[in-house]
Amino acid sequence: MPENVIKVKSLVKKYGDFTAVNDISFNIKKGEVFAFLGPNGAGKTTTVEMMECLKSLTAGSINILGYDIKKDEIEIKRRIGVLPQDFGVSVFLTVYQNIDYFAQMYPKHVNVDSLIKMLGLEDKRDTLFMYLSGGLKQRVGIAISLVNDPEIIFLDEPTTGLDPKARRDVWNAIKDLKARGKTVVLTTHYMEEAQNLADRVCILHNGQIIAEGTSEDLISRYGGDKMLIIRKCSDKAKNELIKTIPEYTIDGDNVLVKLSGGDDMKIISKAASIIDTGKSTCEELYIKKATLEGVFLNLTGDKLTEGGK
């Protein structure tokens, strides 16, 4: 059993009267990729920024690598690497200069060119940061978060706003870190990202933890049902469908049906026959395997990707 490198107890953060993080507790193990998954506004950034020494705690405690964050901030800062959400560096310095700048902030730091190589930035070594694409900027940010050879790396929404290719590059960089035995704390609102990268996922909603575990574990516990998705239905078809099918969720023009074994085939064929009758048509019908998206939907009634409220 690997040791816990992060221990968080009864953590609370209030902004004025508003409670952004509402009494959460969790532990993160050495060498794992731990993902906070939740829609915008769930409290992911606030939670990780308290661990990154960026925000004060309203209540509760955080212990990182044996150091209490309220007493030993500087010891913690030396041992963690952080890619904050919407971070900035000097746009008028090159990739090399920016990484070197941050490297020199630490008493011990790794070789800058080896980091540049590790993140595949050799071609851009002497390009000003301002001329980089979003994906490259993000990779420079990850390189900078590694300058002190940290034991724990925090990545706050590392792939938000990136195109699929750039996202895959960042994913590979994260897998690389795990392979090197680093502990990675990740936040994301993309369920594929959590499912793909994380050993354990912690689902946040309105500042609270609503579920925590491995993806498979969460899916089999809370999202375990396959879904029948019938998309872009006419009103008439929708009415027919919901009359015939016992359990359903409506999402705009779409009808979602939980498949929980037993009657599955019956439900599918009924649905197929309804959308086949003359004008009451839908555009598409397919079966979706259970995902973390479904876990979130089941636990909150909200959709993950469209935002919380």
Add this chain to the structure above:
Amino acid sequence: MSRISTDLKYSFIETFNDKTNIAIFFIFPTILFLLLGNVLGGLGSQLPNNTASGMNYFDFLLPGILAIFITMTGAQMAAGTIVNYRKSGVFRKLATTPISNMEWIAARIIMWTVLVLLSLAVAIFAAWLIMGIHPNINLISLLLMVAGTALFVGFGILVANFVKDEGAAFTVTMGTAFLLTLVSGTFIPVETMPWFLQYLTKISPLTYLSEGLRSSMITGNTGDAVTDLAIVAGLGILLFGVGTALFNWKED
């Protein structure tokens, strides 16, 4: 110490990688001097011997322009950089590393002061080359330039604590510089101004900066210059202290 020297090194590189800064620091003060010198020089010649020492209007103008430049660039650089770094998330990143906000501000104060002094040197060189003025650069005038820069950098840091974007920072620092310029006897000798403006003159730090520079560089009136230096340094410590005490890069 190595964090401060690293920040110093890269802040200079950053500044000179941005070519507009070269215009601001080295061309602008020179142009300002030539322009004002020519426009106001003619006007000034109608007020001959307007001070006891009988210096000409260019002599009168140079220290004032240096003082205005210190006011504008000192305040604007400090406020603009801080607001920009806060907004673009540079502080957010820096705050996760071991450098403290006081180390950062210490490095930047050194760098802003050196930059201002460098550009003053260029302007003085231009004044000598084109107008044939040889101001007397001595310890007092140098100390006045440093104290004046610290004062207005402190003011800029103070402003940055209260404004949210660069536009507002620019408006506040430049607006203040403009107001101070009007009332500080830079272009118009104080004695020729109406009494209520003369009152504002007394409380404007720019007055003491430009008079101190004038006394030390042109008229050789060391006693007055030392008094002015004491006032500028005192105000500098005050503004600077308040500004940096309020300066915090965490976003709680």
